[in-house]
Amino acid sequence: AWIDRFNALPDDERARLLPGPPSRGVVHLEVPDDATLAVAAFETPVMRQIAAFLDWVGDDGHRLTQKGNVKLADGKVLVELLDTADQFDPTIGDRTFRTTSTTELPGVDLVFRLALAARLARRHRGRVLRTRRGAGLTDDPLAVWRGLVDAMLDIGLIDAGRDDRHGLRWWVAFLEEGAGELLGVAASAGEPLPVEALARDAVDELGATYDLDAMPDVVRRSLPEVIAGGVGRLVDRLAWLGVATRDGVVVARDHWGDERRDGGELALTGLGRWFVRPMLTAQGYDVAVAGELADASADALLAAVADRPTDAIHAEVRAWATARDDAAHELAAAARQASTPDERALAFEALEVVGDDAVDVVRDLTDDPLLRPWAMGWLVARGDEQPDALTPADATAGFVQALAVALTAGGPDAVVEMLAADTPVAEQTAIIAQLWRVDDPY
Secondary structure (H helix, E strand, C coil): CHHHHHHCCCHHHHHHHCCCCCCCCEEEECCCCHHHHHHHHHCCHHHHHHHHHHHHHCCCCEEECCCCCECHHHHHHHHHHHCCCCCCCCEECCEECCCCCHHHCHHHHHHHHHHHHCCCEEEECCEEEECHHHHCHHHCHHHHHHHHHHHHHHHCCCCCCCCCCCCCCCHHHHHHHCHHHHHHHHHHHCCCEEHHHHHHHHHHHHHHHCCHHHCCHHHHHHHHHHHHHHHHHHHHHHHHHCCEEEEEEEEEECCCCCEEEEEEEEEECHHHHHHHHHHHHHCCCEEEECCCCCCCCHHHHHHHHCCCCHHHHHHHHHHHHHCCCCHHHHHHHHHHHCCCHHHHHHHHHHHHHHHHHHHHHHHHHHHCCCCHHHHHHHHHHHCCCCHHHCCHHHHHHHHHHHHHHHHHHHHHHHHHHHHHCCCCHHHHHHHHHHHCCCCCCC
């Protein structure tokens, strides 16, 4: 009976009675349009290799081994075709290890497993066949790409569904469970995340979850290096999928001669931000996507982004400016109508995003005594005017405006901190002594 009464209530009343989890904050995302995303999806390493593999499978398919794996002879073909850099019969020291199965070719085996998991290929009567969806990758590449990422998360970014028969890689499941949270953290951070710091955090969380002191000393001592390798593999797989980038990696060789990739920073791609948006919502974040203000006036745009981080402001202004032909003139009109220094500062910040197309418009603003310091400073900073074009009067008036922005944002303490940060006391005194000469209400 209670459920019947509840179902009869308006949506807002239902939400009041059964509130969701408290918001973890606002995340601002810049997400490309669907056409751009579709092109980016098809150009990811995973899509290129999957497409090549499915072309090789063709309409007739290929026979598999009795265990359902790709035959070794076909594996040799696929290594070249997919450019996986897998090695046959690798030599370590003075020993050569014979390759007896394509499961020993990590790149080929991963593409095969992922194609099956994403239902782009299937096993049937001892053969691998292309599914209808696999035959139509270009029909909706963005949907196919999302299916690949979902499938990769399901089978595991690190070991890709391989069995851990002896339980030696027990820590893999722990890292895999945190993959979704990691993507949320990367999106909400708004800046690249050092991979080494992520690995250290993972070790700390592992220690809070498991009794590491009960483990053998050799296992406990090796754990930080092992976890760092696992986190690195996870991030590299995200980069292979096109969800993220890992820049700044240092490549070295370990004592076995294998390649080791250390360090670098994780950052989400446009595809990654698109993929992670529903995950963020499910994790309790309020997600603001750049472009939602594309139809707003310049005044409404600036008012809406005033409290956002700088990167989020730039993303929203870029999306807004792309949707109109005369963005610079609209922002210039908003600057003329601004009544406070922080509003003027925001207008010129937006004009900076517009860039070269705004130069002539900003130059016209130098005829306004109140806007001249902002306009001249903007032009000089970009190199569109020589430094001596900014007169002492312009500089002093501009400084007053900058102090006024600090005053409106943080009160008198913010002004004091701004002055004291890098300015010797004697120069502070000289600045304050000149302020009364500036004809400005602040």
